[in-house]
Amino acid sequence: MKIAFLGPHASFTQLAATQIFADEELVPQSSILDCFNAVKNNEVDKAVVPLENSIEGTVSMTLDYLYDFDVLIETELVMPIAHHLMIHPDQETFERVISHPQALAQTFHFRYDHFKDIPSQDYSSTAAAAKLVSDNPNEKWAAVANRYSAKLYGLKIIHENIQDFEQNHTKFIVISKKKESLRLNLPKTSEKTSLIITLPEDHAGGLHQVLSVFAWRKMNLSKIESRTLKTGLGNYFFFINVASEWHNVLSQNAIDEIISLGSNVKFLGHYDEYVFNE
Ligand SMILES: O=C(O)C(=O)C[C@]1(C(=O)O)C=C[C@@H](O)C=C1
Structure with missing residues (x-):
């Protein structure tokens, strides 16, 4: 594969x-x-x-x-x-920090506290940033990346574990494209079903009606997040995770009920969550 x-x-x-x-x-x-x-x-x-x-x-x-x-x-x-700050071994200091926007955000307070005036630049991934710093030995650049990137791209780590929260x-x-769920030989923590729901139009109680489909069945939602549809301010889709034990009820009738309310439902899968084995 x-x-x-x-x-x-x-x-x-x-x-x-x-x-x-x-x-x-x-x-x-x-x-x-x-x-x-x-x-x-x-x-x-x-x-x-x-x-x-x-x-x-x-x-x-x-x-x-x-x-x-x-x-x-x-x-x-x-x-x-775990994020580390790394520079080219030929350099002593740095004047720009480059990384993936997620990594920059996860280390914002560390950088604010220690290097407030040093600008940051978004890049496609932490490893791509480390490679860029490695490929440009004459630039005073630093990357935020993991220790495997430091090793592979020959950079020296100058600050370790700079994520703003330990956890x-x-x-x-x-x-x-396949409707299958992978079984892995790793510690499993939970099972869930993910859906994307789009309401037909903005009207009073629209989201409440959809959520009540889960509520009266006592179905546990572990996540709901709204994200802009990009069709105008105030238009959203909702990403929803439903706890596992309700999978059968969910597929049988809850989704039908949401559709009958006029909403669109995209089924993203019923799958397991595992944790990394260090
Ligand atoms: O840049 C990487 O190395 C990635 O794999 C991306 C990514 C992300 O987008 O969240 C993965 C894990 C960390 O949260 C930081 C960056």
Whole structure:
């Protein structure tokens, strides 16, 4: 099997992909959009992308593409994230910090407290930022990335564990076109069903009506997030996670009831959540 992931080598997403698919061919992509397109165009069987971080929240691009693309979620892996500040070994100082926007956000307070006046620059991934710093020895640049990137791209770590909160975890999902759920040989924490719901129009109690479909069945929701539909201010879709034990009730009649209320429901999958085995 071919598995796309947000690259290049040594990105956090590659660490996640390696744990899920130890024996498959991993194909690095330059962006999360490329990962979705690789699945769409059948260049790969599946892709691994980041969905949510415990400090910075949802990776909004991934959420948007789950809405836009015809894909399903097969499984989820939660991985601890440690960031380090690294520079080229020829340099002593740095005048710019480069990384993925999620990594910059997860280290914002550290950088504010210690390097307030040093500007930051978004890049496609932490590992891509480390490679860029490595490829430009004459620039006074630093990257925020993991220690595998420091090693692979020959950078020296000048500050370790700079994430703003000790408990820093990112959730990665496996997406594909197939309606199947992956069983992994890793510690399993929960099962869930993910849905995207779009209301027919903005009217009083519209969301309340949809949520009441879950409430009167005593179905436990573990997440609800609204995201702009990009069709005008105030227009949203809702990403919802439903706790596992309700899967059968959900597929039988709750979804039908939501549809009968005039809403659109996109079923994203019923799948397991695992934790990274260090
Ligand atoms: O840049 C990387 O290395 C990634 O794999 C992306 C990503 C993300 O988008 O959340 C993954 C984990 C960390 O939260 C920071 C960055």
